[in-house]
Amino acid sequence: MVQPARMFFLVAGEVSGDMLAAGLIRELRKRYPEARFVGVTGPRMRAEGCESLADIEALSLFGISEVIGQIPRLLRLRQRLYKDIVRQRPDVFIGIDAPAFNTRLEARVRRAGITTVHYVCPTAWAWRAGRTRGIRRAVDRMLAIFPFEPDFFAAHDIPVTFVGHPLADELPAHPDAAAARDALGLERAARWVGLLPGSRGAEVDRLGPLFLEVARWLVRRDPSVRFVAPMANQRVRARFEAELERFPDVDVELVDGRSREVMRAAEALLVASGTATLEALLAKTPMVVAYELSGTNYWIARSLNLIKTEFVSMPNLLAGRRLVPELLQTDAQVPMLGAWLYRLLHSPAARAEQIDAFEAIHAGLARDADARAAEAVAELMEARS
Incomplete structure (x- = not known):
C-alpha cells in the first residue's frame, strides 16, 4: 500500500x-x-x-x-x-x-x-x-x-x-581576516575596529551616537585606529549617516550588509547585544558588548524582574562566565567601552583569552x-x- x-x-x-x-x-x-x-x-x-x-x-x-x-x-x-x-x-x-x-x-x-x-x-x-x-x-x-x-x-x-547551531556548521573554524579585508576593499595593514550598533532603526537611534562617541574617544588615544560599520539596510544607513554628520573627526567606512565579513576583517568589535554577538564569536574577533533598551522596555523588564541570568550576551552565556565585557543601560559609558576596546587592541593576552574560548565554543556548536x-x-x- x-x-x-x-x-x-x-x-x-x-x-x-x-x-x-x-x-x-x-x-x-x-x-x-x-x-x-x-x-x-x-x-x-x-x-x-x-x-x-x-x-x-x-x-x-x-x-x-x-x-x-x-x-x-x-x-x-x-x-x-x-x-x-x-x-x-x-x-x-x-x-x-x-x-x-x-x-x-x-x-x-x-x-x-x-x-x-x-x-x-x-x-x-x-x-x-x-x-x-x-x-x-x-x-x-x-x-x-x-x-x-x-x-x-x-x-x-x-x-x-x-x-x-547551523551557523557554527556554516562558518569556518579559522576565518581569514586578510581575505575579508581584501574582499571589503579595506587596507590590510590598518587597525580596524568594527562598529555594529544593531540592525533595527530604533537600535541605531539609541546606540549609534554612543558607538560614535566611543570611536572618537578611542581615536584620540590611538590615531592609528580605523573604523568600519556594516549597515543592515538603507533605512539603517540613513539614520547612522545622519548621526555621523555630528562627528566630523571620526572616519567610518560604511558597508552595505556583509556584516560577517566586517566581523572577520576587524581586529576588535563594539557590538550591540543580540544574535550578532554569536556571529562575532564564530568570526573569532574579540569584542565588547553594549546595549540600551528603550525607556519603556527597560522599565517593564526592571519593574517585573524579568531577567533571570547573570549575563545577556551569548558569548558569556555559552562560556558560563564573563568572557567578554558587556555593559548595559547606564553601565554603557564611553570611557568604559573605550578602555575595554583599547585593551583588546593592545593586550595580546586579553585577545588570546577571548579567541581561545571562541574556538572551543565553536567546536561544541558545530x-x-x-x-x-x-x-x-x-x-x-x-x-x-
Whole structure:
C-alpha cells in the first residue's frame, strides 16, 4: 500500500528563523522527496519549495511595547493559521523561534491531535521561567541550538534534543581576516575596529551616537585606529549617516550588509547585544558588548524582574562566565567601552583569552544541525505514525 506524501506545516519568525527552517526543509526533503511544506515563510524557505500562507515579516517584531500594538493583528493571523492547520492535518507542525506566537499556536494544534515541534528554545532560562508550564503543554519535542538548554528544559519535563547551531556548521573554524579585508576593499595593514550598533532603526537611534562617541574617544588615544560599520539596510544607513554628520573627526567606512565579513576583517568589535554577538564569536574577533533598551522596555523588564541570568550576551552565556565585557543601560559609558576596546587592541593576552574560548565554543556548536534537526523530527513523526 502506497503511503500518502508527508506534509509539514512550519511557522518561522525573523530572518534567523527563515535560515533555520530552510535548512530543515532541505534535510527533510532528502528523507521525504514527495513531502509538501507549507506555512509562514521567508525567502529562503520559499526557495526550498515551501508554500507561503503569510510572510515572515508578519512576525518580525521587537520589544514589548511594539508587540502590544500589534496584538489584534497577531491574534487574527494565529486564528487563521490554526484553521488552516486543523483543516490540512499535517504530519507535524514545526514552530521556528517566535515563541510568544508559536507556543500558543502549538498548544492549540497539539490539543487537536497534531504532533508539534518547536525549533529554538524559548529563553525561559533567562526570563519568565514560569513559561515552562505552557511550553510543556505545547510541544512534543524541543530542538535546542545551545548546549546549556537541554538540562534546563528536561528539568521541567520538556523533551529536548540538542542539534547544534547551523551557523557554527556554516562558518569556518579559522576565518581569514586578510581575505575579508581584501574582499571589503579595506587596507590590510590598518587597525580596524568594527562598529555594529544593531540592525533595527530604533537600535541605531539609541546606540549609534554612543558607538560614535566611543570611536572618537578611542581615536584620540590611538590615531592609528580605523573604523568600519556594516549597515543592515538603507533605512539603517540613513539614520547612522545622519548621526555621523555630528562627528566630523571620526572616519567610518560604511558597508552595505556583509556584516560577517566586517566581523572577520576587524581586529576588535563594539557590538550591540543580540544574535550578532554569536556571529562575532564564530568570526573569532574579540569584542565588547553594549546595549540600551528603550525607556519603556527597560522599565517593564526592571519593574517585573524579568531577567533571570547573570549575563545577556551569548558569548558569556555559552562560556558560563564573563568572557567578554558587556555593559548595559547606564553601565554603557564611553570611557568604559573605550578602555575595554583599547585593551583588546593592545593586550595580546586579553585577545588570546577571548579567541581561545571562541574556538572551543565553536567546536561544541558545530554538530551538523540541519541534519540532526531533521532526524529528530523524522524520529518523532515515525514513532507516532
